[in-house]
Amino acid sequence: MVLDNLGSSLRGSLDKLQGKSRLSEEDVEEIVKEIQRSLLSADVDVSLVMDLSSSIKERATEEEPPGGTSARDHVLKIVYEELVGLIGESTEIPLEPQTIMLAGLQGSGKTTTAAKMAWWFSKKGLRPAVVQTDTFRPGAYDQAKQMCERAEVDFYGDPDEEDPVKIAREGLEETDDADVHIVDTAGRHALEDSLIDEIEDIESVVNPDLSLLVLDAAIGQGAKEQAREFDDSIGIGGVVITKLDGTAKGGGALTAVNETDSSIAFLGTGETVQDIERFEPNGFISRLLGMGDLKQLSERVERAMAETQEEDEDWDPEDIMKGSFTLKDMQKQMEAMNKMGPLDQVLDMIPGLGGGLKDQLPDDAMDVTQDRMRSFDVIMDSMTEEELENPRVIGASRVERISRGSGQDEELVRELLQQHKMMERTLKQFQGMGDGDMQRMMKKLENQGGGGGGMGGMGGLGPFGD
Numbered sequence: 400m401v402l403d404n405l406g407s408s409l410r411g412s413l414d415k416l417q418g419k420s421r422l423s424e425e426d427v428e429e430i431v432k433e434i435q436r437s438l439l440s441a442d443v444d445v446s447l448v449m450d451l452s453s454s455i456k457e458r459a460t461e462e463e464p465p466g467g468t469s470a471r472d473h474v475l476k477i478v479y480e481e482l483v484g485l486i487g488e489s490t491e492i493p494l495e496p497q498t499i500m501l502a503g504l505q506g507s508g509k510t511t512t513a514a515k516m517a518w519w520f521s522k523k524g525l526r527p528a529v530v531q532t533d534t535f536r537p538g539a540y541d542q543a544k545q546m547c548e549r550a551e552v553d554f555y556g557d558p559d560e561e562d563p564v565k566i567a568r569e570g571l572e573e574t575d576d577a578d579v580h581i582v583d584t585a586g587r588h589a590l591e592d593s594l595i596d597e598i599e600d601i602e603s604v605v606n607p608d609l610s611l612l613v614l615d616a617a618i619g620q621g622a623k624e625q626a627r628e629f630d631d632s633i634g635i636g637g638v639v640i641t642k643l644d645g646t647a648k649g650g651g652a653l654t655a656v657n658e659t660d661s662s663i664a665f666l667g668t669g670e671t672v673q674d675i676e677r678f679e680p681n682g683f684i685s686r687l688l689g690m691g692d693l694k695q696l697s698e699r700v701e702r703a704m705a706e707t708q709e710e711d712e713d714w715d716p717e718d719i720m721k722g723s724f725t726l727k728d729m730q731k732q733m734e735a736m737n738k739m740g741p742l743d744q745v746l747d748m749i750p751g752l753g754g755g756l757k758d759q760l761p762d763d764a765m766d767v768t769q770d771r772m773r774s775f776d777v778i779m780d781s782m783t784e785e786e787l788e789n790p791r792v793i794g795a796s797r798v799e800r801i802s803r804g805s806g807q808d809e810e811l812v813r814e815l816l817q818q819h820k821m822m823e824r825t826l827k828q829f830q831g832m833g834d835g836d837m838q839r840m841m842k843k844l845e846n847q848g849g850g851g852g853g854m855g856g857m858g859g860l861g862p863f864g865d
């Protein structure tokens with residue numbers, strides 16, 4: 400993840416400030432050095448790093464911490480605000496009919512991003528279509544077509560046509576019913592004149608409302624020049640950073656955003672059509688600093704729940720809050736969890752859990768949990784409808800049968816039943832709460848959590864925001 404180191408190394412320095420109410424010059428010096436080291440090793444441009452660190456230093460030295468605020472929280476707030484300032488606002492993407500063109504070098508992730516964005520718009524209730532004009536890479540047509548099928552969105556391409564401009568024109572006509580058009584273009588290994596000429600020709604036919612530059616998070620210092628060239632030829636309105644799920648450092652992409660005075664529109668976090676996030680500077684930086692991102696998390700939960708319910712219309716998550724919590728409910732919840740994406744990404748979004756605690760978990764903890772969920776799923780598939788609806792009927796002999804049927808240890812079957820019981824008990828407590836209690840609890844959680852909500856998001860780490 401971008402600047403991943405920043406979160407953990409900074410937390411180290413910040414933890415040393417625990418209990419202090421004032422910052423010494425050495426404290427500030429150490430923190431600024433840590434930030435510089437992390438940003439530089441993440442490929443952020445040197446002059447940018449210097450600008451950022453000098454304003455952090457100046458503010459940390461000169462600004463008085465508001466009453467009751469610890470030195471640690473005060474620095475964290477400044478670092479947070481400066482980083483949000485560096486990255487800027489998210490590119491505005493109105494939820495209305497429009498045409499968006501994607502540009503970028505070969506392999507940056509344009510085709511994948513086109514399908515992901517189309518999926519994203521479709522979830523927002525619009526009807527998107529992808530127009531594939533990449534006639535340069537032989538596999539591009541099939542790849543785009545398949546991904547659009549998976550995303551269940553309209554697609555236009557013509558594998559027999561060599562002129563991308565013609566495809567663009569015909570594609571827009573043929574997908575006239577769609578309200579959002581996403582035009583994918585070809586990439587090249589390097590910025591060549593022919594690529595720039597081609598993209599300018601396509602641009603003049605497509606006349607996009609917005610052109611997005613797609614950048615691989617692994618791009619280093621070269622991003623700066625690339626961004627400038629694309630910006631000069633077609634005008635870049637925003638950037639999509641892809642492959643953030645990998646080990647990429649991402650600093651180059653951030654530099655490019657700053658260089659072209661543009662902003663970040665979307666983040667790509669995996670290879671499937673659903674692995675896309677709208678960029679939210681507050682939540683992004685909170686997550687980066689290990690403060691979680693409640694907004695992204697609740698969006699993912701809602702989406703996963705809705706999808707699970709779509710697949711099985713008889714199941715309604717709301718029923719859980721009203722009546723009994725069966726094993727079937729538990730299985731559906733696990734399905735929904737799986738849809739939320741890899742567990743470590745989900746954990747990053749939970750305030751207070753993100754970087755800090757997660758760093759302390761053994762490396763394989765996440766795999767173990769996911770393996771366990773898979774085993775539970777197999778076990779539940781071996782149960783009868785009666786057992787799923789009423790787990791109390793499962794005695795020793797049934798445990799043995801289920802274990803044999805599923806090929807899983809009896810111990811694991813018992814563990815599953817135990818887990819279910821625990822969840823049932825917890826839910827009972829929630830059920831006892833009135834709506835007012837629930838709202839108060841949610842409010843409290845929000846205040847404690849990071850993400851989305853300006854400085855309210857800092858609350859989980861100390862007294863801000865309350």
Ligand SMILES: Nc1nc2c(ncn2[C@@H]2O[C@H](COP(=O)(O)OP(=O)(O)OP(=O)(O)O)[C@@H](O)[C@H]2O)c(=O)[nH]1
Pocket residue numbers: 503504505506507508509510511512533536539542584585586587641642643644645667668669670674
């Ligand atoms: N892990 C991961 N892989 C990605 C992501 N986005 C794209 N990819 C992968 O990166 C590779 C290149 O992506 P494409 O979408 O084909 O790139 P492109 O820019 O269209 O490439 P050209 O058509 O050759 O210019 C593919 O294998 C994608 O699956 C992402 O967010 N995460």
